[in-house]
Amino acid sequence: MTTMPDDRPPADLTGPAPVTLRSRHLLGIAGLDADEIQLILDTAEAMKEIGTRSVKKVPTLRGRTVVNLFFEPSTRTRTSFEVAEKRLSADTLSIATATSSVTKGESLLDTVRNIEAMAPDMIVMRHASSGAPHLLARMCRSTIVNAGDGMHEHPTQALLDAFTIREHKKRLAGLKIAIVGDLLHSRVLRSNLLLLNTMGAEVWACGPATLIPSGLARLGARITTSLDEAVEEADVVMMLRIQQERMHGHFFPSVREYFTLFGLTRERLRRAKDDVIVMHPGPMNRGVEIDSEVADGAHSVILEQVSNGVAIRMAVLYLLAGRDNGGSEG
């Protein structure tokens, strides 16, 4: 086939991945070992390069159909997956709850089986119920990619976070990483805890006592309710979104008090290492969990996280597609 020079991927990205993942689904960081995490991060580096070209497209997933099934509102993650799929030349289709038949009372399995009847190869799913992608993986044919399930996992977020940290720190092992905010309801926390512990980082979790899940220490976090202690000498500070509605569950009295105790300001960031990076999975509440000065400041890598999200999702889709035979391009 005739291609523009930039349309040609590196030789090792033309067909199915030579080394792949053990599972045919990506349901969570749970189940990935250090080698697999490493493989995804390394693959994402090659993918990131594609995003710097003038023609940002490789034919790797040409002829493959990927369905993005979002049962929860999401702009960033859905767009990121869509861009990743398009850069890999997959045929993509995005379904959001408002336009699906879910509102007509159809069950999740029936919805997905109807979509499967149209023979997609992969389903990328965001769902408000923890374990929903696990149900699909058990009952359906397609490869399932978890784009966030309830309060459980958000594996591609943790992977893009690790990728971003690695770019700045050249390593993950031995870093002090503080994760601050609504720990109880956060799937980002859970996936990051699993990944960062597997890779040998030291993770501190900080939030109000009302938002610390039971058993968190056993999940691999050092726990503190003091933001200063969490930030002290940290290499990375990762802020989690705090939902303002949480006030109604008696989790905290007011946004004002939350910001006083747990909001990240330039002042408080001074306790961290000089080269600390500040992260946020988005969407941010400026003035609630993070001060604008910090969000837009020199230590912030928040927009890099978004760029890296595309590379990570390309890597994941590519590696998972490599597990099926078919679809290889000449």
Add this chain to the structure above:
Amino acid sequence: MSVATKLILKGGRVVDPATGTDGMFDVLIEDGVIRRVAKDLPVDGAEVYEVPRGAIVAPGLIDIHVHLREPGQEHKETVASGTASAVAGGFTAVACMPNTNPVNDHAGITQFILKKAAEAQLARVYPIGAVSLGQKGDQLAELGEQKAAGCVAFTDDGYPVATALLMRRALEYAGMLGVPIIDHCEDPSLKGDGVAHEGYTASALGLRGIPGVAESLMVERDVSLAELTGAHVHIAHMSARQSIRAVRAGKERGVRVTCEVAPHHFTLTDEALEGPVQYDTNLKMNPPLREAADRDAMLEGIVDGTVDVIATDHAPHHADEKMVEFDRAPFGIVGLETAVPLVFDRLVHTGKIPLSRMVALLATNPARAMNLPGGTLAEGSVADLTVLAPDMPVTISAQALRSKSKNTPFDGWTFRGGVAATIVAGRIVYRA
């Protein structure tokens, strides 16, 4: 119920804690009543049931916590299918919960259930009425009329009796009628929209937690109110170690409190949710599977006598209802056909309790707690008997269950101990 005129059970070990019997005896049944329990009884024209070698003749087992789903949810279970499941599990009688549709808060519904039970001619059915109209926690149902129609106890099961005041009045009123109030103990604000035991496993799986104290706070309330009123409160499906402590303390000071534990709560812990099948909705019940310390407290309570009754909380749900996201699935599992194997395998064969205690937990005490006929083989009592086979290998097959619903977490599990035969009113209604 139709009655075989004469039936004789020959050659079994009779275990009846109510009469202090434990030995090799024949049992003669005539006109639905136990006539004699003695050695070498003459057959004298009676139908003979040869008790299998090694089997135990016990008073008929009674499950005082069953959801028969009729009227209103016949796609899950009916009185006929539920009682078929009961007798296959060795239960000669069940007490059925009022959370049907409509709620059993009127004599007409109790009469309807009893009519269905009479048509089925399998296990005896004892309806339990709602404490409050529609189980809404506002107005007392007509407990007196309901009792006259056949209700043996009252509960708002599925929900706790809503307020301390309603519980107090219900206890006083039911006490006057001589029947217990059964409570599903759970503080609604602490339960919230929880779906699993609050602890490490729920946190790891991202499931909303229900702490053990959501249960025990309500148990404490009820024990205090039973103490105040002098009436009998029965605590349903205990799961939290704090609840065992509360009941034990109440009993020690003479409060009329009894309680039950379901087989899954002395067998499983919340760790089962992590796999092999993650988020298996057949592991979702209320109260939830709790952690090892709670499971062990249930075992301890069963051994030391704090726990009076083993009841299954048989809660049938259609497969379609369970084949959904974990937090959207209904709570509950079926239990009638797995209870005896679990009790044998996990309690008797492990040496935790003797056979006589097993019979007490499944027959003697349930009958006493709900003032039911049976629960004993005393001469002159109803001829409800269960022939237990302690060494029978049993492999549970969900598809083979008699219940209309197949929602059990024990599909494919093998246990030692089962049921050889079930006899109701002198009639053999089930044979393995």
